[in-house]
Every structure is written in C-alpha cells, then in structure tokens.
Amino acid sequence: MSERVAFEDVSVIYPGMAEAALSHVNLEVEEGEFLVLVGPSGCGKSTFLRALAGLEAVSTGRIMIGDRDVTRVPAKDRDIAMVFQNYALYPHMTVAQNMGFALNIAKIPRAEIARRVREAAELLDLTNYLDRKPKALSGGQRQRVAMGRAIVREPQVFLMDEPLSNLDAQLRVQTRTQIATLQRRLGTTTVYVTHDQVEAMTMGDRVVILKDGVVQQVDTPDNLYRHPVNAFVAGFIGSPSMNLIEARVTGNTADIQGFALPLPREVVDTAHAGRVIVGCRPEELQLTDTGIPMTVQLVESLGADSFVYGVVDTIAGPTTVITRTHPADKPALGSSVHVTPRQAHFFSCEGDRPRL
Amino acid sequence: MISRRDTIAGYLLLTLAALISLGPLIGVVVLALGEPGRVGIKLDITQATNFGNFADVWEKGDFGPAILTSFIITTTVVVVSVILSVPAGYAFALMDFPGRTAIFALLVLGILMPLEAMIVPLFLDMRRFNLDNNYWSVILPQIGFSVAFGAFWMRAFFVQSARSLMEAAWIDGANSWRTLTRVLMPLARPQMLTLAVLFFVWNWNDFLLPLVMLSGSDLQTAPMALVTFEGARRTDFAYVGAASLITIAPVVIVFILLQRSFTRGILAGSVKE
Numbered sequence: 001m002s003e004r005v006a007f008e009d010v011s012v013i014y015p016g017m018a019e020a021a022l023s024h025v026n027l028e029v030e031e032g033e034f035l036v037l038v039g040p041s042g043c044g045k046s047t048f049l050r051a052l053a054g055l056e057a058v059s060t061g062r063i064m065i066g067d068r069d070v071t072r073v074p075a076k077d078r079d080i081a082m083v084f085q086n087y088a089l090y091p092h093m094t095v096a097q098n099m100g101f102a103l104n105i106a107k108i109p110r111a112e113i114a115r116r117v118r119e120a121a122e123l124l125d126l127t128n129y130l131d132r133k134p135k136a137l138s139g140g141q142r143q144r145v146a147m148g149r150a151i152v153r154e155p156q157v158f159l160m161d162e163p164l165s166n167l168d169a170q171l172r173v174q175t176r177t178q179i180a181t182l183q184r185r186l187g188t189t190t191v192y193v194t195h196d197q198v199e200a201m202t203m204g205d206r207v208v209i210l211k212d213g214v215v216q217q218v219d220t221p222d223n224l225y226r227h228p229v230n231a232f233v234a235g236f237i238g239s240p241s242m243n244l245i246e247a248r249v250t251g252n253t254a255d256i257q258g259f260a261l262p263l264p265r266e267v268v269d270t271a272h273a274g275r276v277i278v279g280c281r282p283e284e285l286q287l288t289d290t291g292i293p294m295t296v297q298l299v300e301s302l303g304a305d306s307f308v309y310g311v312v313d314t315i316a317g318p319t320t321v322i323t324r325t326h327p328a329d330k331p332a333l334g335s336s337v338h339v340t341p342r343q344a345h346f347f348s349c350e351g352d353r354p355r356l
Numbered sequence: 357m358i359s360r361r362d363t364i365a366g367y368l369l370l371t372l373a374a375l376i377s378l379g380p381l382i383g384v385v386v387l388a389l390g391e392p393g394r395v396g397i398k399l400d401i402t403q404a405t406n407f408g409n410f411a412d413v414w415e416k417g418d419f420g421p422a423i424l425t426s427f428i429i430t431t432t433v434v435v436v437s438v439i440l441s442v443p444a445g446y447a448f449a450l451m452d453f454p455g456r457t458a459i460f461a462l463l464v465l466g467i468l469m470p471l472e473a474m475i476v477p478l479f480l481d482m483r484r485f486n487l488d489n490n491y492w493s494v495i496l497p498q499i500g501f502s503v504a505f506g507a508f509w510m511r512a513f514f515v516q517s518a519r520s521l522m523e524a525a526w527i528d529g530a531n532s533w534r535t536l537t538r539v540l541m542p543l544a545r546p547q548m549l550t551l552a553v554l555f556f557v558w559n560w561n562d563f564l565l566p567l568v569m570l571s572g573s574d575l576q577t578a579p580m581a582l583v584t585f586e587g588a589r590r591t592d593f594a595y596v597g598a599a600s601l602i603t604i605a606p607v608v609i610v611f612i613l614l615q616r617s618f619t620r621g622i623l624a625g626s627v628k629e
C-alpha cells in the first residue's frame with residue numbers, strides 16, 4: 001500500500017504574496033522512506049505538507065503519489081493521513097470514534113473498523129482510553145490518538161507536522177523513538193516536519209533542508225553533517241553549529257588574521273570576489289600555540305568535553321568561534337589563544353549558493 | 357481568587373439588574389390579575405387574584421387563532437432559517453467561490469437596512485406573486501431577514517473555530533457535506549440554538565410586517581391581536597395586562613425550554629481544544 005511520492009518543479013504562491021512560499025521543489029520520497037523536512041520558521045515546511053495533502057493549491061509543477069498525478073485531486077481523495085501540530089482531534093467524538101472516523105466515511109464495515117481501531121489502540125497503548133473524549137486526555141495521549149487516527153487508515157502516505165512540539169522535552173525524546181520504530185514497522189512512506197535538527201538527524205532516513213521555500217540539500221543525516229553543500233546547511237546542522245569564518249583568498253590560501261590555510265585548486269578558481277567562507281566544526285578546531293588568534297570569552301564544561309567560545313577578528317568583523325577541547329586544556333577567560341583547523345569545509349560567500 | 361467583598365458586590369449588582377428587568381414584568385402580572393373593568397392603574401398585590409381574566413381575554417380577543425397563526429409562521433421561519441443559515445455561514449467562512457466577498461457584503465447590507473425602508477416594495481412584490489394575505493407573505497420575508505443575520509452569525513463561528521478540524525475531516529476523506537454535518541454542526545450546536553432563540557423572539561414579536569402583509573385577510577398574529585384588543589379596551593388595564601402576558605408567554609416558554617439544551621450545548625462544545 002505504501003507509495004513513492006514525487007514533487008516535480010512544485011511552487012506554491014499564496015494569494016496576494018510576492019514571494020513563493022515554496023519555490024520549484026524537485027524531490028522524490030522513496031516507498032517506505034522516512035523523510036524529514038527541516039528548516040527555520042517560515043521556510044515553507046508546513047506549506048510543503050499542505051500542498052502534498054491537497055490543502056494548498058500549487059502554482060507550478062505536479063505532485064505524484066505512486067503513478068498517480070494528484071496535483072488536482074482534492075484532499076479527501078488522496079489517501080493520505082496527516083498528524084497536525086495541534087492534533088485537530090474531533091472534540092465531540094470519543095477516542096475510538098476519532099480513530100474510526102475516516103473508516104466510517106469510507107463505509108468500511110463496522111466490525112472491521114472496531115478491529116482496526118482496537119489494534120491501533122493496542123499498538124499505541126490507548127486501549128483504556130477508547131471511550132474518553134479528547135478533553136479528558138493528557139497532551140501525550142492526545143498526540144497518540146492523532147497518530148492512531150492516521151495509522152488505522154493504512155494510508156499510502158503519512159504526513160506529520162511537528163507532532164512533538166506540544167510535548168515536554170522528556171516525552172518528546174521518548175515519543176520520537178516510538179514514532180520512528182512504528183514507522184519502520186508499518187513501512188509507510190512518511191514525510192515528517194520539524195524545526196528541531198536533532199529530531200531530523202535522529203529520525204530521518206534522509207533529511208531535506210529548506211530555506212525560504214528553496215530546497216538546500218537532500219541527503220542522509222551523515223552526509224549532511226559531513227558534506228554540507230553550502231554555508232546555510234553547514235550552520236544549521238550540528239550543535240553547537242559549525243564555525244563559519246569569512247577569509248580573503250591570497251594566492252592558494254585563505255588568509256585569516258595572518259594564518260594561511262591552503263585552499264584546494266577548484267576553490268581558488270571559483271572564489272567569489274576574492275573571498276571564501278571557511279567552515280570548521282568545533283571538534284575540527286584545535287587549540288595550538290600558533291594559528292588563528294582568538295580571545296576567550298566563555299568556557300562551558302560538559303564533563304567529558306569543554307567548549308571554548310572566543311572571538312576572532314575576520315574581514316567580516318568579529319566572529320564568534322567555538323572549539324571543543326579536553327577539560328584539562330581549557331584556557332582562562334579573557335586570555336589570547338590560537339586555534340588551527342584540523343579539517344575545513346569551504347563555501348562560497350555568494351548567498352547560499354551550493355558549494356563552489 | 358475572588359474576594360468575599362467582590363462576591364457580595366457581584367450578587368448585589370445582579371440582584372439590582374434582575375429587579376430592574378423583572379420589575380415591570382411583575383407589575384404587569386399584578387396588573388393582569390387585578391379587578392377587571394376598573395378604570396385607572398392601581399397595583400395592589402392583595403387584589404391580584406382574578407385568574408379568570410386570562411380565560412376572558414383569550415375568549416374576547418380571539419387569541420387562540422392568533423397564537424396558532426403566529427406559531428405556524430414563527431416555527432416555520434425558525435426551522436427553515438436555521439437550516440439555511442448553517443450551510444450559508446459555512447460557505448462564507450470556509451469555501452472559496454467567486455464573488456464570495458461581494459455576496460457577503462450584500463448580505464450585511466440586508467441586515468443593516470431597516471424594514472420600514474423596504475416594506476412597501478416588499479408588499480407590492482408579494483402582491484405581484486399573489487402571496488399577499490397569506491402565511492407566505494410573512495414567512496418568506498422573515499426567512500430572508502433571518503438568514504441574512506444567521507449566515508453572518510454562523511460564519512463568525514466557523515471562521516474562528518473550525519479551520520483545522522475541517523482540514524482534518526477532509527484528509528479523513530469527508531466531503532464538504534459530511535464535514536459540515538458530522539464534524540462542524542455538532543460543535544456549532546450552542547450557536548444554532550442561540551440563533552433559534554433569537555429568531556423565535558424577533559419573528560414572534562414582529563408587528564409591522566404581518567400588519568402590512570395580512571391587512572386584507574382574517575389572519576392575524578398574536579401581536580396584531582394584542583394591538584386590536586388594546587384598541588378596543590384601552591382603559592381596562594387588567595385585561596390589557598392579561599392580553600400582553602398571553603402574547604409573550606410562548607416566547608418565554610420557548611426561551612426556557614431551549615435555554616436548557618442551550619447550557620448542555622455549551623458544555624458539549626467546551627471540549628474543543
């Protein structure tokens with residue numbers, strides 16, 4: 001029953017808006033894949049889901065589910081289940097009625113509905129709550145009912161719009177694992193939206209990074225971390241995020257406060273306006289005797305590691321730089337130290353264009 | 357935390373408000389039970405024992421048929437108007453169709469226009485369609501006025517409360533009609549009941565429209581019967597008081613009856629998150 005989903009050059013422009021909320025998106029979700037959409041607020045994540053669900057009309061392109069072109073198919077006929085951020089449970093129906101509503105509409109026989117609701121309730125640990133109204137449930141239970149309402153349908157595609165954002169931190173971590181496990185068990189193609197990059201990295205088979213309605217990169221969590229295609233992705237993924245230092249290209253090197261970092265040939269050739277952004281994750285920077293001068297501003301100890309926050313003067317002005325060290329090596333506040341990249345990524349300074 | 361002083365002040369205010377609004381009504385009750393045929397107003401509670409006044413007035417003023425006429429007209433108007441207002445409000449709130457704003461503006465204009473400004477052309481129209489002096493000549497315009505307000509009222513409810521539930525229902529495979537009847541209407545029950553009460557009160561008490569429309573027939577509504585009766589016995593205050601009470605009794609009864617399911621409705625709707 002699970003199906004492939006494809007966006008082909010899809011744009012969504014809300015009426016009266018100059019900017020597209022979603023701009024020429026090309027994307028394929030494999031059968032049974034767990035795809036996570038992540039990006040800052042307002043980048044078009046919900047718009048993506050709503051377009052796929054049929055709640056928002058697309059301005060260009062087409063949307064395929066399996067071999068079916070659903071671009072003009074109304075929401076009710078798309079065979080998609082969605083978990084809303086606010087759950088949108090029907091307040092006048094019991095948990096069982098909420099979960100069975102779609103089957104009821106589809107004229108599935110009563111006994112069959114009862115069986116499927118019972119099974120879903122067992123899976124989600126809701127058996128004791130079937131006769132309750134949503135009002136009488138905790139936030140976590142409501143979240144599970146919303147999940148239940150989606151899974152009893154056995155749809156072709158699941159859509160989830162920040163389903164965990166209303167839960168407290170602990171429950172969120174727990175539910176995160178449950179959802180991922182459940183999805184693997186059911187094998188239903190799933191598009192999951194979050195603005196939390198940790199959620200994205202831990203749950204997704206692949207992750208889509210979206211910014212201003214434009215897809216920046218689609219890749220596995222590992223590849224996103226190791227090979228971000230531009231400075232935006234580099235800064236967005238990872239916590240603390242990657243240090244991004246703007247530098248002048250001199251000869252075959254990037255010059256950061258007198259420190260010369262050798263540049264690969266193709267970076268030198270394509271550098272924009274003689275500048276380049278050097279990206280280093282905190283663990284890729286080392287405290288050394290010589291290197292890039294930095295003034296220590298804050299030291300955070302987390303037991304096994306320490307994070308040293310400092311300021312480096314770059315051609316783009318003072319920039320905060322974070323490095324990870326062993327607690328034994330941690331420098332004093334206000335002292336001047338030097339850092340050296342063990343490894344570096346290079347990005348174009350020109351907006352968020354893909355890597356050089 | 358509400359302090360004791362605030363509670364007492366609250367009760368005092370409520371009692372005062374109740375007295376102000378109930379005072380005249382109590383006066384009318386005492387008046388209606390007074391001695392018939394006496395000239396001049398005298399409110400004497402010790403003499404308020406003439407329960408026979410109601411039977412006399414019922415008889416003399418022909419209130420039986422008038423109340424029946426009012427009842428037929430008003431119930432039809434209330435039922436039809438509520439049934440039409442709900443889908444109309446739904447459409448204005450949640451469906452995209454060409455001309456939505458323009459049609460809605462027209463509707464609001466209909467609410468703002470006083471009946472006095474429209475009554476003559478309305479009467480001529482009814483006559484052209486041969487509907488004058490007939491129930492329909494009152495029922496149809498009243499439905500028109502009521503639905504204008506009702507669509508406005510229901511739209512307000514649907515706009516602010518129902519967007520995501522409606523989308524959930526669509527995704528669950530429900531068409532617009534099912535979404536309305538299975539999801540939105542159960543939630544809108546308190547609003548629908550309130551609307552029914554308002555429609556009943558307004559249309560029952562409407563005087564001008566039936567007066568103009570039914571002038572050439574034997575049909576008269578309860579307020580018309582009351583005015584006729586008053587005209588004939590201007591000074592017999594006990595009878596006039598009794599007639600007034602008979603005329604408003606159905607409104608009070610409907611209000612009390614619906615008031616109950618009304619509170620239930622509000623509680624049922626409160627599960628909305």
Ligand SMILES: Nc1ncnc2c1ncn2[C@@H]1O[C@H](COP(=O)(O)OP(=O)(O)OP(=O)(O)O)[C@@H](O)[C@H]1O
Nearest residue numbers: 014015017021040041042043044045046047048195
């Ligand atoms: N109904 C609408 N009409 C006009 N503009 C809209 C509408 N809905 C969203 N937008 C705009 O489209 C852009 C994308 O919105 P969207 O809701 O998809 O963002 P999002 O990524 O889900 O953000 P968040 O993380 O805050 O939920 C935003 O700039 C938003 O202001």
Ligand SMILES: [Mg+2]
Nearest residue numbers: 045046047161
């Ligand atoms: Mg959103």
